[in-house]
Amino acid sequence: MISIEELIGAKGKNQKNMKDIDVNIVSDYACEDADITFRLKSIFAQGLKEKNLENLFYEIEMPLVNVLVSMERNGVVIDSESITNYSKELKIELKEIENRIYEHAGEHFNIASPKQLGVILFEKLKVISNPKRTKTKQYSTGEEELVKLVDKHPIIKEILEFRSVNKLINTYVDVLPGLVNENTGRIHTSFNQTITSTGRLSSNNPNLQNIPIREERGRKIRQSFIASGDNVFLSADYSQIELRLMAHLSEDKSMLEAFNKFSMDIHTATAAKIFKVSEDEVTREMRSKAKTANFGIIYVISAFGLSQRLNISRKEAKELIDSYFETFPGVKSFMDKCIEIAREKEYVETLFGRRRYLPDINSRNAVVRGFAERNAINAHIQGSAADIIKLAMVNVYRRFVAEGIKSKMILQVHDELNFDVCQYELEQIKSIVSEEMTSVIKLKVPLEVESGVGENWLEAH
Numbered sequence: 001m002i003s004i005e006e007l008i009g010a011k012g013k014n015q016k017n018m019k020d021i022d023v024n025i026v027s028d029y030a031c032e033d034a035d036i037t038f039r040l041k042s043i044f045a046q047g048l049k050e051k052n053l054e055n056l057f058y059e060i061e062m063p064l065v066n067v068l069v070s071m072e073r074n075g076v077v078i079d080s081e082s083i084t085n086y087s088k089e090l091k092i093e094l095k096e097i098e099n100r101i102y103e104h105a106g107e108h109f110n111i112a113s114p115k116q117l118g119v120i121l122f123e124k125l126k127v128i129s130n131p132k133r134t135k136t137k138q139y140s141t142g143e144e145e146l147v148k149l150v151d152k153h154p155i156i157k158e159i160l161e162f163r164s165v166n167k168l169i170n171t172y173v174d175v176l177p178g179l180v181n182e183n184t185g186r187i188h189t190s191f192n193q194t195i196t197s198t199g200r201l202s203s204n205n206p207n208l209q210n211i212p213i214r215e216e217r218g219r220k221i222r223q224s225f226i227a228s229g230d231n232v233f234l235s236a237d238y239s240q241i242e243l244r245l246m247a248h249l250s251e252d253k254s255m256l257e258a259f260n261k262f263s264m265d266i267h268t269a270t271a272a273k274i275f276k277v278s279e280d281e282v283t284r285e286m287r288s289k290a291k292t293a294n295f296g297i298i299y300v301i302s303a304f305g306l307s308q309r310l311n312i313s314r315k316e317a318k319e320l321i322d323s324y325f326e327t328f329p330g331v332k333s334f335m336d337k338c339i340e341i342a343r344e345k346e347y348v349e350t351l352f353g354r355r356r357y358l359p360d361i362n363s364r365n366a367v368v369r370g371f372a373e374r375n376a377i378n379a380h381i382q383g384s385a386a387d388i389i390k391l392a393m394v395n396v397y398r399r400f401v402a403e404g405i406k407s408k409m410i411l412q413v414h415d416e417l418n419f420d421v422c423q424y425e426l427e428q429i430k431s432i433v434s435e436e437m438t439s440v441i442k443l444k445v446p447l448e449v450e451s452g453v454g455e456n457w458l459e460a461h
Helices: 004-008 022-049 054-074 082-103 112-122 142-150 154-172 218-222 240-250 252-261 266-274 284-299 301-308 315-327 329-345 367-404 423-438
Strands: 076-078 190-192 202-204 234-238 347-349 354-359 408-413 416-421 449-454
Touching: 022 054, 054 190, 054 347, 054 367, 054 408, 082 154, 082 218, 112 154, 112 367, 142 154, 154 218, 190 449, 234 367, 234 423, 240 284, 240 367, 252 266, 252 329, 266 284, 266 315, 284 301, 284 315, 301 315, 315 329, 329 347, 329 354, 329 367, 347 367, 354 367, 367 408, 367 416, 367 423, 416 423, 423 449
Parallel strands: none
Antiparallel strands: 190 202, 234 416, 234 449, 347 354, 408 416
């Protein structure tokens, strides 16, 4: 095919604009594009049929295009004053953290410089005697390494805090106001259907999928996302969808019972079983450990990884994992089966037939193979969850169009849908969203949706 460089030149300041090229030259390029696309269509259509992907393509992905176009066009309103004030607040906090780091170090240095930071930590403060080094022989000061050293010296915690606050400022707080469209007064993120390997949607300009909502600082960013005019912000979130999918796919009796037993909290139920106590005797700490185990173990977290997350010994973490699999033997069997099928086919499929190819599943390199094995389970669970919310978006959108709804779907973040809702339509929207999200697929456990309403995203979720 004719390359774009042939028409407008190589990238750079001297590259021409397509509108400046003779229309007769451009026509050949454009016609060739259309011709090749049409020829490829017949090849890909046959491929969809052979791989049993027609339903996924025609019933989920293609109808979703209209939904995403609508959401991108709708945009979301930002309270610029709120986020500007928050920026000032975070910058004061960053300065305070910076001063505490200098106090621990006994001198001023460039905290953002890995080289200078390494010298301070491992030569001056001697946090550990045998620090890890990078390929260029510098001290390794990445987050993964520093997290392991957090109890070795108080400066480590401050550095991690500094990085966290600095990232919020530079990635979101100072960037969001500049992304407001001057014609609409809204931010119009771009949603991507084909970027992630699991099938999840991603977004950019801004990336709304990665706002760190587990931390209070990250959650406060959501306060700046507001409803338009006199409308309200509605957030609807699938409750523990990945654990529910694990229960459905593994058919583990204890897990199915925990979800199907009326109003039982899955984390409390898990804690009661793995710590061998009654549900009434489960402490907050037990539930917290069970929650981490629930979400970590289904993605093949190691004893080391679990010990890091829970701040417990590796021995205790291993005992917790062993106890978990003893309690939920069906989960272990399902995970083993996932890996076995992946080794045989070199791909795994979601409930809707989406494939993730795993060419490294039979690698002789144990680290590479282990990564592929984790992905074999992750793609099955997370991919099915992604398909479910995509289909829910399509169905909600169709209901809105059919019923002449004025309210708008504006954001999607993982298992959560967000709406800018006219107050007089609120009860109707709640009903439509709940009905469509919970009826997407019939599982062996119920799909549940939690909804919240507020003036902004933080209040609603």
